[in-house]
Amino acid sequence: MKKATLTKDEKNRLVALRKLDIIDTQPEKQYDEIAELASYICETPIGLISILDNDKQWMKACVGVENCEAENNFTFCQYAIKHEGNLFEVNDARTDERFRNKAFTFGDDPVVFYAGVPLRNKEGLTLGSLCVIDHEARSLTEKQRKSLLYLANQVINLFEIRIKNNTLRESQKLLKEKNTQLKNFAGVVSHDMKMPLANMIVTIDIIKAKYSKHFDESGLNYINNLKQSAFKLSDYISNILTHYESDSITEENALEEFDLNELLEDIVEMLDINEDCEINLPKKNLQIESNRVALEQIFLNLIGNSIKYNDKEKIKIDIGCSFDDFYYHFYVKDNGIGIPENKQNEVFNLFTTITEADRKGNKGNGIGLSTVKKIIHNLGGHIELESKLGDYTKFKFQVERP
Known part of the structure; x- marks a missing residue:
């Protein structure tokens, strides 16, 4: 031919x-x-x-x-x-x-x-x-x-x-590579910054202890503001680390069976709450089989937010849990400041803050809820919220059952 x-x-x-x-x-x-x-x-x-x-x-x-x-x-x-x-x-x-x-x-x-x-x-x-x-x-x-x-x-x-x-x-592969580079960069930078910040905070305390009598009121205010800024930056770095390590939390920690209320009691103790606060745990205690570390991070953030973003004299937080054949269903409801309806779709965006300041006058960094959503997604679930400005906020989420 x-x-x-x-x-x-x-x-x-x-x-x-x-x-x-x-x-x-x-x-x-x-x-x-x-x-x-x-x-x-x-x-x-x-x-x-x-x-x-x-x-x-x-x-x-x-x-x-x-x-x-x-x-x-x-x-x-x-x-x-x-x-x-x-x-x-x-x-x-x-x-x-x-x-x-x-x-x-x-x-x-x-x-x-x-x-x-x-x-x-x-x-x-x-x-x-x-x-x-x-x-x-x-x-x-x-x-x-x-x-x-x-x-x-x-x-x-x-x-x-x-x-x-x-x-x-190819685009996904490139994005994954870029994301890995970003995570590694954030991890290295964050870890490298934590030690100098810790040294800075300790040094500020030493200066106050040894030389406070040499400062006038304005000088002491400068020192206190410097320490507060250092703590804020340290908290910001910790949240960045948590966000970028959230994938490893769900990948590396195996499922385990645990008592839900016992987990919640441990979280309340970790939060070291000084305000007048009533936290109502689920009436029916459940044995949960899930990723304990991941759920701890979720509840730690949500309960912490319910305390920080609350303008009531007595803080009240209700926590509930139920389950069906496929999911565990949870909610955390507070009597706090609430979230405006036109802002509710933005609260889970990274680095997005809705309120000017929390209960103590500190501005948030917009990382926590983004991390919560990411962890829940990795657990095969989703999160949503209900809120009325000045009245309450209720976060509802679910995670897959094994």
């Missing part, structure tokens, strides 16, 4: 083929079904989705044959992909001057009939063909030709989806 020139713009065609990244991939059901349907509709023993590289023909789908690769100089598809029309049809290769002097076989039988639709991408570059083959001379009916064209369009659609998925995977 005489070797044909594949396309006028072979370089761009091969670039598009590399972008498709389909040669030598595993069989896929969608392609196999199209090739089988083409064979069935056209009543031929062989149906193929053929991809042409610069030196070989490779079949993404094969029906009726086992050999999925051939050299380009011995393929009908090389003619099909340069064909300017929508369908390249050879009724009897034995009488066609282009093929009659060359024997081409699939298995033990010669290729006599061939019909192939060029698979052109949106740039008009032909990457391969959808073809049917018979060992006897024949012609397709008009309905069969039309059906073959429709099936070829579906192959092209699959190609476009594959390219989009390849691009998305």
